Structures are given as C-alpha cells and as structure tokens.
Amino acid sequence: MAQEVLLNVENLVVSFDTDRGKITPVNGVSFQVKRGKTLAIVGESGCGKSVTSLSIMGLIPGANGKIEGGAIEYDGQDLLKFSGTQMRKLRGDKIAMIFQEPMTALNPVYTIGNQIMEVYKLHREMSKKEAFDHALAMLEKVKIPDPKQRMREYPHQLSGGMRQRVMIAMSLACNPDVLIADEPTTALDVTIQAQVLDLMKDLQTDLGTSVIFITHDLGVVAEVADDVVVMYAGDIIERGTVFDIFKDPKHPYTQGLLDSLPKSSDTKNEELQAIKGMVPSLFDLPQGCRFKDRCALAEEACGESSPELEKFSDTHEAACFVTSRNNAA
C-alpha cells in the first residue's frame, strides 16, 4: 500500500561552530513522514534527534549553526530554500511544534487565552472576538476542564499536564499538516502521560495530522509510532515499522537499547544486558562505525569505513556490516 509522503528529509547535514571546533550533530539523515502517520525518532541524549526537528522548523540558530546540505521537501518545495518571512508564515500554520517543558515554551506574562488567540490573529487574521471563540473551542477540544476560566489564567496557574494540553491546543490551532512533538510527555507523570498520549492520538485521528514524535522512551514509541527511526551520534542506524524495530531489531545498538530495559521477567539475580561504555563525544568521533567501540559484534572492517543503511525488507533498513553479512549468509 503506497502512502502519500508529506515531508521528505533528504541527506540532512547540520553543523555547529563551537569554541572547541566544529561538530556535526546531524550527519546525513534521511526519512519520510507519511500523511496521517506517526514517525518516532528515538535515541539517547546527543544523538541529534532534537537538532533534526529544529532544522525542519527552520530554528537552527544562525550565529553558530549551519545546515550544510540536504533538502527538506514539503508540499513540493524545499524548506531549506525558504526565506525567513516564508518560514514564519509556515511555522504554526502548516508545521507546528510542541516541546518537552511547556513552562518554558509558554510565555509567563500572557494569559493562556491570549497566547492561543495570537495564533489565529497571526495566521488567520481573525478579529479578537473570532479568535477568542476559536481559542475557547480549541481548549474544549483538548479537554481542559472549565475552559472559559482557563482562558484568563496564566501558565503558572496550571499543572504540568494542563500546560501540555494548552501547548497541544496552540500547536493544533491552525490544523497543521505536520506536528513535531519533541519529548512532549517526558516531564509528565505516567498517569498524566497516558492522558496526554491518548489525547494526541484522538486529535490525530480527528484532524489527520502527521506527527514526528521525538523521544528517548521506547515504551512510548511502542505505544504511538507507526514508523521508527533510531539515531546514534548523528546517524540513522536503523529504521522500519514499529513492528520491525521491536520484534526483529537488526542493529546491535537497537538490540542493546531494548535489552537494557528491565523487563517484567527480569529479577535482580540476573544482570541487565547493558551496553558497555558511553556515547562518543561529537568532538572526538571514532573512525568508521560510530558504535563500534561499544559493540559486541565489532570487527576490523567496522573501523575502516562507516556502514550505510541496507535493506532487510521493504520497510526495514539497518546500517551494520556484521548484521548485513550474517543476513546474506
């Protein structure tokens, strides 16, 4: 079944100039977002997942960050060629974003109502009255109790879960095609996380939004994703459907991540299968495969060149010399 590709990221390279030299936190990343589907980008701190999402939004700081190459195609156009004004029109309208910590993403000195109304005034040129009605309807949609009262309140008067609902209301105000959610539930408690994930899923079905869901939590990925991209030190090392990744992980890193999670059958008499060592510094990346120093399967070839993504099935790709060879044999 062919699905419409809404957003196509092609060989994206992002670099930053720092006092200690140049780093490349995103090093040639390609993926596609399908209409109405959820793509999860998973990886540990510093793997480049957030930088990737900021590039799509055109939010890489110009002072020291630079998009070195690649393309981000949306609706037949390359977003990387857009001017500042064009991007500003697109942001919040066609592509919207929610962040991990709603308290820092919301403006503390404006009321909730004001901040949601701003979206309508800016992108839909509505009058104050119209914007108010739309904003109120949006708060109802995200199931905030007592929405009329909430319109007049400030972010600090709401709980974390409620704030995240406000962020969702704001981001979906203009019914965007793509919603980028960067760790949207990481700061929330599990019971609140379940509420927010449930709400996001309902709204997605309702509005047909495509979601890029960035997280480090594999449990959440299994819950929400259709497709999954696994990143490590700036590279995509595996991608596939959510079933490919969880049922038959091919890359030793993906396998390692899944094994690191304590499972219901594990007791403390059995050691957890931890991945040894730690993520290499972006200032000092190893030659060849970036995972090789932590990999149990590493051999000489892994230090010579970096593996490319290879197909294991129509939907499933992984970048590992050893797995590819074992699979061919």
Next chain:
Amino acid sequence: MSKVLLEAQDLSKHFPIRAGILKREVGRVHAVNHVNFELFEGETLGVVGESGCGKSTLGRTLVRLYEPTTGTIHFDGKDLTQADKFDLKKMRRDIQMIFQDPYASLNPRMSVGKILEEPLALHDIGTPKERQERVQQLLDRVGLPQDAIWRYPHEFSGGQRQRIGIARAIALNPKIIICDEAVSALDVSIQAQVLNLLVELQKELGLTYIFISHDLAVVRYISDRVAVMYLGEIVEMASSEDLYATPRHPYTQALLSALPVPDPTKRGTTKILAGDVPSPSNPPPGCAFHTRCPHKTDACMQDNPALKAFTNSSQHFVACHHAETLNQDN
C-alpha cells in the same frame, strides 16, 4: 525472616506555608502523612509514586535532613528523631544517600579524590595515606579510572558522575543507602550499567537499599518489596512480585496500566485515570485518592482507609475500603 534494620512509625513531615509580614502559618503542605514501614536487613525497598507524592521527602526525613513533624524512626535500637548531634553523626555513617542529579550533589570545585576522601576525613578514619588507598580502592570498585582522583566532576559524563556519587556513599561502609531517583537522569544504556553496579554492591557489601523512583520498571527490577505512595501516604505495600502481578489498590492498578510497555502488540490496553493529583496543601477528606478513583463510594469521601493486610496475606498491605470486593475475581 531477616531482622528489622529500620522502622518508621507514624512518620509525618508537614511544611508550613507562611504569608504576610508576620510570616504567620496560613496552611501546611502534608508531604508525608502518617507513614509506617519496616526495613529488613539486606533487602531493597522500592518507593514509587508520581511527583509530589512525598517519596523524596520521606527519604530525606529518614536521615533527618528534614525534621519529622510526628512519628519515630528506630534504627539500631535508637530513636533517630530523639538523637543528638553525636548520635546523628554516627547514624549518618550507617545511612547514606545517592541523589538524582550527581552534578548538583557533587561540589564542582573539589577534585574527585577530595570528594571521596571528605567523608573519611570527617569521621576521622585512617591516616591520610590510608585514606588515599581507600579512595583508589573505591574508584576501582565503581569502575572509574585511577586518574579520576585529580579530575573534577564536570569532566565526567552523567553515568560516571553517578558512579562518583555511589563511591562516596559506600566510602564509610554504610548499612543502608537511600537512592533518590538515582538512575532517573541517565540514558537507558547507562541506566542499566548503574543498576547492575548497585546490585553487585548490594550482594558484595550486604547493603540495604531504599530505592525511591517514579520509574515502575526500574523499581520492579531492583526491589524485593515495593511501597506505592500517593499524596503523602503509602497506599499499597507488597513483595515486588505480588504487587506487579496482582495490584490491589485502584491507584496501583491505574499506575501499572499507564506504564507504556515496549511492545507494540500491547497497544491501547491502558486504563486512563482522569484528573490530576490534588494539592498536598489541601488534601481531600477521606481517602486521598477518591477524587480520581473509579470505584469511590460515600465511605471513601469520609474515612481515610488504613493500610492493612489484604485477605489471608501477611505480606500484602493495601489502604482501600473496597480492596476485598474489588479484587474478588483474582
């Protein structure tokens, strides 16, 4: 059954809310409310709950970083709530803590060698040379390189910093270590390494842990018994196995069901709990959970249920008026 190492009875910690120029008390945050439990030698007692449930306050009250409002804490035949300065110092040799953010709990201006030597020096243990040897031994034990002695906390990654925190905690050969969200800030691959280290140390040194965390999967893995807290109270306590297999309190049931499982075939099985946790400065009357509970009755709004043994079980405790009727089919 091994012996009771520490026992908390009717332990509460309330923080006053002060307002006005006279700083008069206008209310109280009921962070920990009449908590009772026993800690057995050599076990790991997990304490789980969501933010604001009082789990961290409980940990800190146990070592008297906070002065308890009511209750007693018996350790080694002494009541810690009555202990004077000298007793406390001695007690703190035996009960150590590991914190969530190792960067905030390690002095950035002290070298790792100094950080690890400090507890030994404070308690007048050994000569400087012996202390130096002990520091080297500690580094080795937690898997840090020897040259770490001369380096500073900022030069280490999160996982390594947590190893420094662990080394400091075991420096004095304590009996109990209270781990407050000790692995929560770490990436999963590193989290597994640190959990393995904690388990190894427990076996080797015969440590007893109180493991405070919001992460249900981690708590299940490391704990022998688990206490679930909600709004300052323990609502359920049982062996790790029992609690996760047959949770009896509606809150525990909802909490376990809300935990996302890394298995896409088990999607959509979540029972979603409505509403937010009430404010601990204004806890609801009766059972603290009744505002969110799908099974509440009039009794729940009036009487706060006590923590008591669940039918025929001496090890499974639950604080719910309807625990028996709700769980008939299990």
